Amino acid sequence: MLTKKTMTLNLTDAEMQVLEDLCAKKDLSKTAVLRQALRLYQLVDVRLEKGDKLVVENDTTKEKAELMMLS
Amino acid sequence: MSFLSTVFLKRGDSGEKVVAELCDAIEPVDIIDWATHWLPARDQCLNILQAANAPPEAYPQSAHWNWMDKTRSMQGLLALQGLSIRCEGRTQGLMRIDLASEQCQLESQRSQPMVYVDYIEIAPWNWIGPYFNPPRFRWAGQILLRAAVEISLDQAFKGRIGLHSLPQASSFYRRCGLTDCGPDPNYPRNLPYFEATPEQAMAFLNQGGSK
Numbered sequence: 001m002l003t004k005k006t007m008t009l010n011l012t013d014a015e016m017q018v019l020e021d022l023c024a025k026k027d028l029s030k031t032a033v034l035r036q037a038l039r040l041y042q043l044v045d046v047r048l049e050k051g052d053k054l055v056v057e058n059d060t061t062k063e064k065a066e067l068m069m070l071s
Numbered sequence: 072m073s074f075l076s077t078v079f080l081k082r083g084d085s086g087e088k089v090v091a092e093l094c095d096a097i098e099p100v101d102i103i104d105w106a107t108h109w110l111p112a113r114d115q116c117l118n119i120l121q122a123a124n125a126p127p128e129a130y131p132q133s134a135h136w137n138w139m140d141k142t143r144s145m146q147g148l149l150a151l152q153g154l155s156i157r158c159e160g161r162t163q164g165l166m167r168i169d170l171a172s173e174q175c176q177l178e179s180q181r182s183q184p185m186v187y188v189d190y191i192e193i194a195p196w197n198w199i200g201p202y203f204n205p206p207r208f209r210w211a212g213q214i215l216l217r218a219a220v221e222i223s224l225d226q227a228f229k230g231r232i233g234l235h236s237l238p239q240a241s242s243f244y245r246r247c248g249l250t251d252c253g254p255d256p257n258y259p260r261n262l263p264y265f266e267a268t269p270e271q272a273m274a275f276l277n278q279g280g281s282k
Contacts, residue, residue, distance in 0.1 A: 026183060028228075035226075039171035042149055043149075043150045043171060
């Protein structure tokens with residue numbers, strides 16, 4: 001089994017509200033939401049470092065927009 | 072460090088149950104097995120098909136997969152995980168899953184998190200088909216798919232899994248109880264998309280056979 005470590009996370013009210021909203025929307029605990037966020041952030045960061053671009057596409061209109069990631 | 076659990080495969084000829092190991096990683100030993108044992112066995116199967124003038128649909132659709140590349144591309148990424156199943160000193164099946172990039176598509180669970188099965192393949196000597204000998208072992212695919220459901224439960228995704236199936240494998244996923252959502256127009260070659268709800272995932276875990 002993987003050993004797990006504990007940390008204290010300090011969030012503003014607004015940040016905590018977003019986290020709680022995501023928990024409700026995705027039916028996940030706060031830990032699970034943050035794990036997902038970390039996985040996705042790493043995935044995107046690795047692709048951007050390779051020179052890829054992050055583009056979002058509207059499924060209906062097929063309109064594309066490039067997202068700028070600020071490090 | 073990888074974690075091993077004991078599972079059982081079924082011998083293709085005698086039906087005897089054999090102890091196997093499910094590993095929560097694809098390790099160098101698996102890639103060595105793939106390169107030194109799977110590839111020659113795959114070529115042998117392809118030669119048999121060619122000699123028998125088998126129709127194109129008889130050729131395994133995963134035969135071109137390169138597990139060395141698939142494993143290399145997931146190194147260090149939290150979102151991607153490999154699993155392998157080993158028995159009698161050989162890797163019998165491999166799977167790569169994605170824990171973060173895909174969301175559920177079924178209306179009842181749209182946008183919920185799930186485990187997406189990127190790739191799943193069994194060793195060529197376990198292939199089933201009219202042109203091949205009886206498979207050496209059965210159940211490797213089921214065990215790997217069950218592992219995907221178990222990981223989904225462990226991640227609090229409630230057992231939800233999804234995947235795009237090669238057309239040859241669609242009947243397998245239907246037997247496992249996943250919903251066949253039909254061809255996906257947004258996926259290369261419009262491969263059929265399958266998804267399991269928490270209820271379907273639990274029913275699959277409770278099925279007999281490789282359990």
